[in-house]
Amino acid sequence: KTLSAQFRIGGMTCANCVNSVEGILKKLPGVKGAVVALATSLGEVEYFPSAISKDEIVQAIEDAGFEAAFLQ
Ligand code: 9UX
Known part of the structure; x- marks a missing residue:
């Protein structure tokens, strides 16, 4: 589930950033899908909580040089 x-x-700051963030997320074990919007600075990730935590998702984004925080 x-x-x-x-x-x-x-x-x-550019469309390539969007592609890298989406690519990083989609390659993470436990992540099923990810979309990121440059205009709003918002993203959505679909993941298996049994396989990966929000903290690990944030860490992967920050390791790539971006900042990330879940809304809730
Ligand atoms: Mo665009 Mo993003 O040149 O880190 S790839 S700024």
Whole structure:
């Protein structure tokens, strides 16, 4: 069973950033899908909570040089 969660992301300044963040997320074990919007600085990730935590998702984004925080 998957959950979806929205996050706010900082540090994205061009469309390539969007592609890298989405690519990083989609490659994480436990992440089923991810979309990120440059205009709103918001993203949504669908993940298996049995396989990956929000903290691990945030860490992966920050390791790539961006900032991330889940909305709730
Ligand atoms: Mo665009 Mo993002 O040149 O880190 S890829 S700024």
